[in-house]
Amino acid sequence: MAQLKRRSPVCLTLLAILLSTFFSCSFVVSMGTAHKPTRRSRVALSAEFQPGDYVKARYHIDHNMHNAILLSIEPERGPRYVVSWDEPDEREPLSGTTDIELIKKAKTPLTGQGVHNEKQVFFVGDKVDALFYTDNGWYAADIIEKGKKGEDYWLIKWKDPDGGNPTEEKPGHELKLTKRVKNIPLY
Numbered sequence: 001m002a003q004l005k006r007r008s009p010v011c012l013t014l015l016a017i018l019l020s021t022f023f024s025c026s027f028v029v030s031m032g033t034a035h036k037p038t039r040r041s042r043v044a045l046s047a048e049f050q051p052g053d054y055v056k057a058r059y060h061i062d063h064n065m066h067n068a069i070l071l072s073i074e075p076e077r078g079p080r081y082v083v084s085w086d087e088p089d090e091r092e093p094l095s096g097t098t099d100i101e102l103i104k105k106a107k108t109p110l111t112g113q114g115v116h117n118e119k120q121v122f123f124v125g126d127k128v129d130a131l132f133y134t135d136n137g138w139y140a141a142d143i144i145e146k147g148k149k150g151e152d153y154w155l156i157k158w159k160d161p162d163g164g165n166p167t168e169e170k171p172g173h174e175l176k177l178t179k180r181v182k183n184i185p186l187y
Contacts, residue, residue: 081097082094155169
């Protein structure tokens, strides 16, 4: 029995061109990783998105769809949507994407300075890492209620208070979302 020889990528490309010429069909040859475009649901095609909507959005690093909250829409850019991920990684808690699908409409749209500045949004029950001033480290905490110092302040409860005060009021810029609560009050 004859042994099959391995063909180089250039050979395969030339073969695809030759076959497409004879059989009048088109072939796509990709040397990179495959990115399968998703079909948008009928709801997503007809929906008018607004800040606060709960969506699935495509993350540009792994090309998968992940749950997020829509923060803003930039129609002049195709449209481009800015989202806040439910389980963000350290590098990118907010991202821009062009591919979203509606999960649930917000009863009332998100408004306020945080949305317009594309800041992370928090809710009571969210799991966060919070800045601890003594050593400038980030430690696990839960948001237990809205703070009293201003719009973007949150009362947190440290997972391990290490002998200190178990609760503390923190501004939003001193919090990093690690996991969003499942019963978001917008829906």
